[in-house]
Amino acid sequence: MSRLQPAALGAALLALALQWGLAFADTYDDASRLFKQGNHAAALEKIEAAIAANPRDARARFLKGLILTEQNKPNDAIKVFTALTDDYPELPEPYNNLAVLHASQGQYDKARKALEMAIRTHPSYSIAHENLGDVYAKMASEAYDKALQLDRGNAAAQTKLAMIKDLFSSSVVPGKGTSQAGVTEARVAAAATPDANDKKQPSPKPLAPGKAETEAVLAAVMGWAKAWSAKDADAYLAHYAPGFQVPGGEPRAAWEATRRDRITKPKSIEVTVGSPKVSFDTNSRAIVSFRQGYKSDTLNTYGAKTLTLTKNNDRWLIVQERMN
Amino acid sequence: MAIAAAGASYAWAMGLGPPAVARQLAAPEAMLVRALLDIGESRFSSALEQIDNLLASNPNFRLAQLVKGDLLLARSRPINSIGNASGAPSDQVDGLREEARARLARYQIETPHELAPRFLLQMPQKQKYALVLDSSKSTLFVFENTGGAARYVADYYVTIGKNGLEKLRQGDKRTPVGVYHVVSQLPKEKLTDFYGSGAFPINYPNEWDHVRGRDGYGIWLHGTPRDTYSRPPRASDGCIVLANADLDALARKLQIGSTPVVIADALDWAGPGEVEALRTDLLTSIERWRRDWESRNTETYLQNYARKFTSNGMTLAQWSAQKRQVNAAKAWIKVQLTDVSLLLYPGKEEMAVATFEQDYASSNLSNRMKKRQYWIREGGKWRIVYEGAA
Numbered sequence: 001m002s003r004l005q006p007a008a009l010g011a012a013l014l015a016l017a018l019q020w021g022l023a024f025a026d027t028y029d030d031a032s033r034l035f036k037q038g039n040h041a042a043a044l045e046k047i048e049a050a051i052a053a054n055p056r057d058a059r060a061r062f063l064k065g066l067i068l069t070e071q072n073k074p075n076d077a078i079k080v081f082t083a084l085t086d087d088y089p090e091l092p093e094p095y096n097n098l099a100v101l102h103a104s105q106g107q108y109d110k111a112r113k114a115l116e117m118a119i120r121t122h123p124s125y126s127i128a129h130e131n132l133g134d135v136y137a138k139m140a141s142e143a144y145d146k147a148l149q150l151d152r153g154n155a156a157a158q159t160k161l162a163m164i165k166d167l168f169s170s171s172v173v174p175g176k177g178t179s180q181a182g183v184t185e186a187r188v189a190a191a192a193t194p195d196a197n198d199k200k201q202p203s204p205k206p207l208a209p210g211k212a213e214t215e216a217v218l219a220a221v222m223g224w225a226k227a228w229s230a231k232d233a234d235a236y237l238a239h240y241a242p243g244f245q246v247p248g249g250e251p252r253a254a255w256e257a258t259r260r261d262r263i264t265k266p267k268s269i270e271v272t273v274g275s276p277k278v279s280f281d282t283n284s285r286a287i288v289s290f291r292q293g294y295k296s297d298t299l300n301t302y303g304a305k306t307l308t309l310t311k312n313n314d315r316w317l318i319v320q321e322r323m324n
Numbered sequence: 325m326a327i328a329a330a331g332a333s334y335a336w337a338m339g340l341g342p343p344a345v346a347r348q349l350a351a352p353e354a355m356l357v358r359a360l361l362d363i364g365e366s367r368f369s370s371a372l373e374q375i376d377n378l379l380a381s382n383p384n385f386r387l388a389q390l391v392k393g394d395l396l397l398a399r400s401r402p403i404n405s406i407g408n409a410s411g412a413p414s415d416q417v418d419g420l421r422e423e424a425r426a427r428l429a430r431y432q433i434e435t436p437h438e439l440a441p442r443f444l445l446q447m448p449q450k451q452k453y454a455l456v457l458d459s460s461k462s463t464l465f466v467f468e469n470t471g472g473a474a475r476y477v478a479d480y481y482v483t484i485g486k487n488g489l490e491k492l493r494q495g496d497k498r499t500p501v502g503v504y505h506v507v508s509q510l511p512k513e514k515l516t517d518f519y520g521s522g523a524f525p526i527n528y529p530n531e532w533d534h535v536r537g538r539d540g541y542g543i544w545l546h547g548t549p550r551d552t553y554s555r556p557p558r559a560s561d562g563c564i565v566l567a568n569a570d571l572d573a574l575a576r577k578l579q580i581g582s583t584p585v586v587i588a589d590a591l592d593w594a595g596p597g598e599v600e601a602l603r604t605d606l607l608t609s610i611e612r613w614r615r616d617w618e619s620r621n622t623e624t625y626l627q628n629y630a631r632k633f634t635s636n637g638m639t640l641a642q643w644s645a646q647k648r649q650v651n652a653a654k655a656w657i658k659v660q661l662t663d664v665s666l667l668l669y670p671g672k673e674e675m676a677v678a679t680f681e682q683d684y685a686s687s688n689l690s691n692r693m694k695k696r697q698y699w700i701r702e703g704g705k706w707r708i709v710y711e712g713a714a
Contacts, residue, residue, distance in 0.1 A: 133400035140400070143393035144409030147386045148416045149551065 027053070028060055035063065040071050058088055065097060066165060074101050085117070092118035092125045093164040099131060100161040108139045111161075131161045149275065214278045217286040217309055220316035224307075225271040233260040241310060241317035266296035284311035292323075349431060350570075352382050352553065353481060357431045359391060360424060371395055385553035387427070390420045419556030426462040426557045427481060433461055435476045441467065442594040443503075443586040444474040445603045445666035445676065453577045454584045454667075457482065457564060458591035459489050459499070462557040464545075464564065465591060466577060473596070480574065483555040483565035489589055491528070491562055494540035499562050499587060500528045503667045503677045506545070506583045509575075520547020521568040524578060526585050531710050532669070532677075532698050535634055545585070547571040588670035606666055606676055606699060609706035614659050622651045630700055630707035655687035675700045679714050 031046035044067045050060040061084055068077035078101050084094035095118035102111035112135050118128040220239065227235035237256055246255045263269070274291035281287065285308065292305040308320035349357060355378040362371035372395045378388050390407050397408050406424055407417035441456050447469040454474060456465045464482045467474035484499040485491070491500035504526040512522045523546035529538050540562065547568040548554060554567050564587075566574065577583070609628070616625040626644050633640040651657070660683040669675035675698060682695045696714035699706045 136396040137400040140393040140395075140397035141409065143389045143396060144407075144412060146383070147389035147393060147407075147420060148409060148412045149386070 028057075028063070031060070031063055031067075035067055035070070040067050043067050044071070056087070058084060058091065062094065062097075065094070066163070069097070069101065069163065074105060077101055085114075089117075090121055092122040092128060095121070096125075096128050096131060096162075096164050099128075099135065100163045103131075103135055103138065103161050108135050108142065111135045112139065127162050127164065134161050213280070213283070213286070217278050217288060217316050218276060220309060221273055221276060221288050221290070221307060224318065225273050228263060228271045229269050231263050231266070231269055233263045236263055239318055241312055241319045243310075243319055244317075245320045247321070266298060268297055270295040285309070286311075286316065347431065347433065347435070352378055352385060352388075352567075352569075353427060353430070356385070356388055356391070357427055359388075360428055361431075363391070363395070368395060368398065382553050384551055387420045387423045387554070390417070391424070419559060422558065423554065423556045429461055430463055430479075430481060433463065433479065435465075435479070436593060437476075439593040439595060440474045440599055441465070441586075442592040442599060442602075443588065443668045443670060444584075445599060445606065445668055446664060447472055447474060448663035448665050448680075450579075450663055451582050451584075451665060452579060453477075455574075455586065456591050457484075457499075457585065457587045459484055459588070460590045463591075464566065464574075466574065478573070480566050480570040481554060483557060483559050485560055485562040486558050488558060489587070491540055491543070492538055495561075496540070497561050499560070499564065500533065500538070500543060501587050501589065501670055502528075502530060502532065503669050504528055504530055504543075504585045504587065506578050506580055506585060509578075509580055510544075512547070515546075517549050519544075520549060521571050522547055522575060524575070524580075531696060531712055532675075535710055545571070545574070582665075584665065584667055586667060586670060592670075602668070602676075603666060606678070606706060607664070609699065610661070610664070610678055610697075613708065614661060617659050618657050620651050620654060620657055622648050625651075628708055630702045630709040633707075633709055633711075635711050653688065657687075658685040659683070669698070673700060675709070676706070 027046055027050040031043045031050060034040075034043035034046060044064065047060050047064045047067060051057060051064060054060070061080055065077045065080035065084070068074075068080060078098060081094045081098040081101065084091070085098060088094065095114045099111040099114035099118070102108070102114060112132065115128050115132040115135060118125055119132065122128070224236065224239040227239065237259065244252070246252050270293070272291075272293035272295075274293060276288055276290035279287050287306060287308050289304065289306045292303055294301045303323055306320075306322045307318050309316040310319050311317075348354070355374050359371040359374035359378070362368070362374065372392065375388050375392045375395065378385060379392065382388070390409075394403055394406060394408055397403055406421045409417065443456055444454050444467060447454055449469070449472070452469055454467045454469070456467065457463070458465065462481055462483070464480045465476065466478040466480075468477045469475075486497040489499050489501050491498040506524045507527045508525050510519070510523040510525065512519065515523055523544045525542070525544045528543035529540065543562050543564075545564045545566065548565060548571075555565050559565070564585075613625070613628040616628060619625070622644075626640075626647065629640055629643065631640060633643065635643055638646070662681045662683070664678060664680040667677045667679075669677055678697045678699060680695060681692065683692050684690060694714040696710075696712060697708050698710040700709045701707075702709075
């Protein structure tokens with residue numbers, strides 16, 4: 001089985017190499033250069049011309065898929081890669097990229113199937129294995145959320161799967177700083193080297209901004225609940241932004257005095273934050289909804305609360321507080 | 325590699341040896357257990373297939389979702405316990421782990437044909453079923469009345485109080501231990517989603533609980549909210565919670581006012597001879613009490629009552645005085661007992677509960693009532709420690 005694969009790949013490579021032809025190679029190289037420069041529209045125009053001249057040019061169609069991905073047109077890109085897997089089922093790279101696109105849309109099961117196809121054609125294809133591991137982890141996380149009734153809000157569609165940037169080339173395409181939100185982070189990959197030991201240089205994998213911020217916002221809310229539970233009025237009030245909308249429009253000082261009184265009076269307070277959901281208005285404005293449990297020696301209540309926080313000097317502070 | 329490690333730890337985490345007894349479980353639970361057993365034997369693909377099939381029909385089966393998460397995560401990195409969700413509330417994960425243990429333990433339950441639960445001494449003809457809750461196995465057993473003898477027919481996974489058994493006080497989040505009866509039915513239309521497909525209140529606190537000053541109220545058998553197939557083994561405020569499908573199946577067997585629910589820490593199986601001997605002993609004692617009452621020999625009759633007897637706040641002395649006075653005025657007494665139910669009371673003290681229809685006739689008064697007596701052993705003899713209308 002494993003002995004047959006290099007041969008199969010070699011045959012495919014040979015067949016494709018014959019199809020390319022020299023004339024189209026120039027157009028392809030132009031498109032590729034424009035793409036690397038970040039000139040996606042021009043690159044797309046060039047590559048369309050190359051494909052029109054030779055509709056079976058796998059490498060050109062592959063590049064078109066990449067350009068569409070960078071242009072944040074995942075559905076169009078999916079069509080291109082799907083057609084490639086239909087026409088060249090023996091090539092693992094289109095499957096891999098298809099998987100990355102599916103995963104970016106939260107379609108983990110489709111992503112898994114595509115990666116399994118990539119691995120079926122090339123069992124030692126390490127990037128696909130790595131990506132499959134990430135997809136499984138993502139699916140696991142979804143199942144856990146269902147098991148534990150967690151709603152992780154906007155954490156969806158944030159994957160860090162590797163998109164293969166080139167077909168039949170060991171040249172390294174650096175991940176551009178141009179990837180738009182929602183598009184997957186590029187993990188640099190040397191393509192078409194079905195060798196488990198190949199030395200890829202993984203580029204730094206920055207966390208998707210949404211996820212890190214979500215955690216920062218949640219940490220702020222937890223800190224607020226903790227200060228309240230500890231009856232630490234100073235720490236509690238420090239969680240409110242200077243521009244906090246005081247309920248009922250009363251003066252801030254009067255509100256603070258009331259809060260201090262309410263927080264220090266009970267013998268004990270326990271505030272819990274249940275099933276928090278975080279969403280973002282803008283990068284520096286978050287809305288957190290949760291089930292607030294409040295238990296003191298005199299009162300025990302439970303209800304839905306929404307906090308709006310904004311980012312001030314790297315700290316998330318409350319600007320609005322509502323019991324729903 | 326990663327997956328093999330996961331399998332071994334899974335088995336370890338659940339204290340799971342090879343199953344001693346393989347038995348038939350109902351569909352969703354059987355699929356879950358098969359998946360867990362597959363994991364214990366490193367058949368991960370088969371386990372995931374089972375779980376996926378189960379979730380296709382019961383997507384709200386949270387434990388199955390958790391196991392699915394583990395099976396998928398194990399493909400990505402080594403895992404070493406059940407429930408590897410990062411940042412998950414640990415009490416929720418612990419609850420699901422407990423459920424996994426309980427479900428597996430249920431798979432190994434033996435229901436021997438030749439044995440019967442010691443608690444069910446005699447079932448009257450009209451009473452079709454009796455329930456016994458074994459909290460150590462998170463299981464509610466259903467027994468059918470076959471000519472007075474109890475025959476096992478079904479069992480269901482149940483959730484009990486967060487703090488376990490031995491309810492004493494209101495709000496202690498415990499499930500009572502004792503002999504209870506289903507007293508009413510609350511249809512789902514009258515309940516919130518929390519109670520699922522319906523509720524069947526039981527008579528906690530019962531007569532004996534009142535005698536011992538136990539309080540609290542609202543112990544029900546009920547279903548499960550829509551967002552979950554089941555709840556962890558210990559999660560309720562004292563109620564006995566079943567999956568909705570199980571509650572629906574059980575509901576068809578319940579007779580309001582007569583189906584007994586014996587709640588115990590463990591089901592005690594006994595051979596037919598043992599149950600028979602205890603039954604005969606108790607029936608003889610009841611018959612002696614009946615005859616002594618008819619004889620109008622009040623002192624002999626009072627011998628049937630225990631020193632710490634009470635009835636509606638009366639002590640034995642007050643009861644005795646009243647009986648002497650009432651019986652003296654009678655020329656004759658006839659007492660007939662029918663539909664006698666005899667149940668052994670779970671707990672440390674040896675006690676039995678007799679419930680029957682009492683047809684009482686005398687020279688100056690006749691009545692018919694449903695009576696309940698609690699019998700204890702005192703001085704080597706069964707004696708009545710509580711008596712009153714049921």
